[in-house]
Amino acid sequence: MSQQAVAAPEKLDAAVLKVAGVVVLGAIMSILDVTVVSVALPTFQNDFDASYARVAWTMTGYTLALATVIPLAGWAADRFGTKRLYMVALALFTIGSGLCATADSIGQLILYRVLQGLGGGMLMPIGMTIMTRAAGPKRMGRLMAVLGIPMLLGPIGGPILGGWLIDVASWHWIFLINLPIGVVALVYAQMALPKDAPEPSESFDFLGMLMLSPGLALFLYGVSTLPDAGTFADAEVWGPMLVGAALLVGFVIYSFRPRHPLLDLRLFANRNLTIATVTLFVFIIAFMGAGLLFPSYFLQVRGESTLTAGLLMAPQGIGAMLTMPLAGTLADRVPVGRTVPFALALIVLGFFSFTQVGPDTSYVLLCGSLFVMGLGMGGTMMPIMTSALRTLKAHDVARGSTLVNILQQIGGSVGAAVMSVILTNELNGSREIPGATDPVTGKPVTEAGLAIASQQKPELLQQFPVPSQLIERGLDFAAQSFASTFWVAFALVVLTFIPAAFLSRRREQPRPLDGPQGEETRTPVVIH
Structure with missing residues (x-):
């Protein structure tokens, strides 16, 4: 030839x-x-x-x-x-x-x-x-x-x-x-x-899909209604949560029966995949959930325009862009157990600044923190996903990739629901303004609610003049609410160090995946 x-x-x-x-x-x-x-x-x-x-x-x-x-x-x-x-x-x-x-x-x-x-x-x-x-x-x-x-x-x-x-x-x-x-x-x-x-294709597990997706949706819906209901005793909270939990438990039990289940939970017998998946799942709940709150802080507490909020988020993407290609190269040469903890440490370092946010925290500090977090994120997600699939047998790689990607999306959904519930619950604790009610909902107006509204629509203060001290107090409370929510996410990121400590610290040899003429046919992993 x-x-x-x-x-x-x-x-x-x-x-x-x-x-x-x-x-x-x-x-x-x-x-x-x-x-x-x-x-x-x-x-x-x-x-x-x-x-x-x-x-x-x-x-x-x-x-x-x-x-x-x-x-x-x-x-x-x-x-x-x-x-x-x-x-x-x-x-x-x-x-x-x-x-x-x-x-x-x-x-x-x-x-x-x-x-x-x-x-x-x-x-x-x-x-x-x-x-x-x-x-x-x-x-x-x-x-x-x-x-x-x-x-x-x-x-x-x-x-x-x-x-x-x-x-x-x-x-x-x-x-x-x-x-x-x-x-x-x-x-x-x-x-x-x-x-x-x-x-012709293998059979599809429609029954598993009918249990997993509605189960997650119902459970998270129940969680998300908690701030409005105010108590777990409300039927709108515990009802969906109970039905959703039952469907999820039923899905787990059922998943070991079909030959081609929706999620092949039998793959968790592979220690490497289990540790990597748990690490990724906890990390995504924290990082993706809190990630939705960063622009909201700039918009609601600092009163920035949506364009400015978008620009302020750019350092995080730039940081990830710098380290992701490097992390992909290192993942083939250095065990992830030796690199991921350092990347997580960068995220923790950057994240800490957001647990201290106030209504006037320095943008230099916050943008620098986002950049450092981006550096860490670029060195975390792809190496962990690569580690999860590296030691699987050839016929398990496609199922393993599906499992990891679905759990990634579920983690993002859980993170978004949980962090938004915590923030809403924190903001609901603000002091009510005597005699003031929302003309649309009829609910009492809180100091934090009025302060946030005034930041996004300054003309409100011209129509309804209120003491500046009240607005300042409301903004302080709103910033504290964001900080409290960031503390929860920060704790979860720190918790990620526990499963990450068990990631492989020795170089794993990937399973040979033989295709035509010995070509490698490893399924590419894509983070959506």
């Missing part, structure tokens, strides 16, 4: 780059949509007159939908074909985006976000399957570098784009912007993707 023939597969030819372009467009839509919405939560609170715990369901519902369709994607790709399914996912995401822009209640917006998430959850795994088949295993490294661009830029560009659109137009445009991109992506996919060749 000539040297030219051997070298050819290493190059990305025009046909492969056309396919990669389709997947990158889908990735941009899906990844940006998660980060864009993070700066819009306080805006949703104002426009829909809802609590923070309620509007956080625009994120919780989206990530739960992602978790639902991740295991469905592989089965459906074989059953219906990758091109057809990818275009359905694009259409579903685009239609969901358009519907989100038409929502006139928080309930409608949450419902449409779930629809959007059902499409978005399939874009990444199906896109990776399409790229793997088009390029072959030898060129996946180069293609992953192409796909890594939106993955790295999303955390930086998302909050800035979302803030700018809300400032110059309205929150509706953070969803409307997906419509032209979605239409272009659909036309592009029709032209560039190869024809489908559906084939």
